[in-house]
Amino acid sequence: MTKKELRIVFFGTPDFAVESLRRIVAEGYNVTGVVTMPDKAAGRGHKLIQSPVKQFATENNLYLMQPPKLKDPEFISQLSALEADLFIVIAFRMLPEAVWAMPPLGTFNLHGSLLPRYRGAAPINRAIMNGDSETGVTTFFLKHEIDTGDIIDRCAITVGPDENAGSVHDRLMTLGAELTLKTLDRIINGNLNTIPQDQLADEAEPCTAPKIFKEDCRIDWNRSARQVHNHVRGLSPYPGAWTTIAMQGSEPSDIKILATKTVDETACHSKPGHIVIDNQRLIVECATGSLEILEVQPTGKRRMPASDWLRGARISEADFL
Numbered sequence: 001m002t003k004k005e006l007r008i009v010f011f012g013t014p015d016f017a018v019e020s021l022r023r024i025v026a027e028g029y030n031v032t033g034v035v036t037m038p039d040k041a042a043g044r045g046h047k048l049i050q051s052p053v054k055q056f057a058t059e060n061n062l063y064l065m066q067p068p069k070l071k072d073p074e075f076i077s078q079l080s081a082l083e084a085d086l087f088i089v090i091a092f093r094m095l096p097e098a099v100w101a102m103p104p105l106g107t108f109n110l111h112g113s114l115l116p117r118y119r120g121a122a123p124i125n126r127a128i129m130n131g132d133s134e135t136g137v138t139t140f141f142l143k144h145e146i147d148t149g150d151i152i153d154r155c156a157i158t159v160g161p162d163e164n165a166g167s168v169h170d171r172l173m174t175l176g177a178e179l180t181l182k183t184l185d186r187i188i189n190g191n192l193n194t195i196p197q198d199q200l201a202d203e204a205e206p207c208t209a210p211k212i213f214k215e216d217c218r219i220d221w222n223r224s225a226r227q228v229h230n231h232v233r234g235l236s237p238y239p240g241a242w243t244t245i246a247m248q249g250s251e252p253s254d255i256k257i258l259a260t261k262t263v264d265e266t267a268c269h270s271k272p273g274h275i276v277i278d279n280q281r282l283i284v285e286c287a288t289g290s291l292e293i294l295e296v297q298p299t300g301k302r303r304m305p306a307s308d309w310l311r312g313a314r315i316s317e318a319d320f321l
Contacts (some may be wrong), residue, residue, distance in 0.1 A: 001085075001188055005168065008301030009033040009084040009103070013051045017090035020110060020177040021056055024088070027181060033063045033082045037093070062209030071096050086102065086187065088180065090144065100142040105140045108183060110176045112169075113201040114138060114154055116197040119147035120209035124172065125165050127209075131226070133159055135168065139183040141194065150194035152186065155179050162261065164233040212239060219243040221272035221321060225262045232260045240297065243273075243321045247313075258303055259295035273321045282306045284321055 008031050010021050025031055034057040039048040050058075051266040057064045063082075067075035073257035078099055087107035091096065100107040113123035115138040120126075127135040136156035143149040155175055159168055186192055197206070202241040212235070219228055219241050235241040247253075282293040297303040298313075309315075 003029045003188070006030055006086060006105075006184075006188060007032045007084045009035065009079065010053075011035045011087060011092040011095070012053045013037045014091050015052045016064065016112070016173045016176070017092070018052045018056050020088070020090050020180040021053060021181065023177040023181055024184070025060060025062075027184075029184065031062055032084055033065060033079070035065045035067070035079075035092070038068055056115045068122055069287055070099055072142040080198050083226055088184075090176070090180070092150050093243045095142065097144060098236045099137070105187060108139050108152060108187075109142055109147075109149070110183075111138045111140065111147060111178050112172050112176065114156055114204055115147060115151060115207040116200060117204045118207060118209035121211040123209040124169050125209070125212055125234050127234075128159060128163070128165050128168060129231050131230040133161075135159055135172070137172050137179050139179055140197075148197055150196050152183050152192065152194055159207060162229075162233065163258070164236040214239075214242075217241050219257060219321070220282065222287045225265050225286040225291050228286050228291055229262050232257050237303075245315075245321050247315065254299050254304075256297040257295075260291045260293055260295060263290045263292050265289035275315060275321060277310065277315065280307045280310060282310055282315070295316060 006029060008024070008029055009026065010031055012018070012021060012034050021034070022305045025181065034053060036051045036053040036057070039050050044050045054064060056067070060273045065075065065078060069075070070093065075202040079099065080102065084103045085098065086105040087103050089107060089109040095107070111123065113127060118126055124135070134156055136154055138154045139152040141149040141152065157171060157175060217235050217239055219231060221228065232241045240258055242254050244252050244254050263283055266289060268288055272285060272287045274285045276285065276290070284291050284293060293306040295303060296309050297307050297308065
C-alpha cells in the first residue's frame with residue numbers, strides 16, 4: 001500500500017494536533033477527512049472560535065466534520081462512507097467503540113507521555129508538576145479503556161529543572177509529528193511489533209494524569225520550594241498556578257504565579273507564604289526553602305515581571321501569600 005492508497009481520517013482539535021496533521025499532508029498521505037470539535041463561543045461578544053485543526057483543514061481544502069455527538073448515527077454514516085483504512089487521533093475526545101473500531105487497520109493515538117505513565121487529559125502538565133526529568137510521546141492502538149492500548153512506538157526527551165509546560169508542549173508537538181510519521185511508515189510497510197502496556201509496567205509504573213481544574217492550580221506554600229517551583233512551571237503558561245495575597249488594609253485577592261526560581265532549598269520556615277523583599281526581588285518562604293517570584297498576573301491584568309508588580313502593588317513584608 002502506498003501513501004496515496006492509504007485512506008486516513010484525522011481526529012484532533014488543538015495546536016498540538018495541527019503539527020502532525022500538517023506533516024501528514026506535506027508527506028503526501030491521503031487524508032480523506034478531518035474530525036474536530038464544534039466551534040466554541042468565547043469572549044465577551046461570544047464570538048464563535050474555530051479550532052486550530054479546523055483552521056488548517058479549511059485552509060488546505062480537507063473534508064471537515066464537526067459532530068456535536070460522536071455516537072450520532074448521521075455522523076457514523078458520514079464517517080463510514082469515507083471508507084478509511086486508518087484513523088489517527090491526537091488531542092481529541094474519547095471515541096466510542098463504534099468509531100475507533102471502524103477502520104480495518106485500526107485507530108492509533110499520539111499521546112504526550114511515555115505510556116503507561118500519565119494516562120489521561122493532562123500528561124505534560126502532570127509530569128512537570130511531579131518534577132519528572134524525562135517525558136516523551138507514545139503512539140498506540142486504541143481500545144476500550146482510555147490510554148491503555150498496545151504501544152506501537154515511544155520517544156523520550158529530557159526535561160530541564162526549570163523548563164515549563166509550554167516549552168515541553170512545543171518540543172513534544174514537534175517530536176510527536178515525527179513519531180506519527182514513523183508510525184505511519186511502519187503501518188504501510190507492515191513493520192509492526194506492538195507491546196502490551198503491562199509488559200512495560202516495571203520501567204514505567206502506570207499512573208493517571210486527570211484534567212486540571214482551578215483548585216488543582218492553587219499553590220500550597222506548606223510544601224518545599226522545589227515542589228512549589230515544579231507546580232508553577234507545570235502550569236505555566238496555562239492555566240497558571242495561583243495563590244491568594246493578604247495585604248494589610250485590603251481585601252484578599254488572587255494572583256497567578258507564572259515563573260519562579262529556587263533561592264534556597266534547605267532552610268525550614270515556621271510561616272510558609274511569608275514575603276521577603278530584597279532589593280526589588282519578591283521572595284516567598286516555603287515550608288522548606290524559598291522561591292523568588294519572577295513573573296505574575298494579577299486578576300484582570302496582563303502578565304508582568306514581579307518587579308513591576310512590586311512597584312505598583314505596595315507589597316510589604318507584613319503581607320502573606
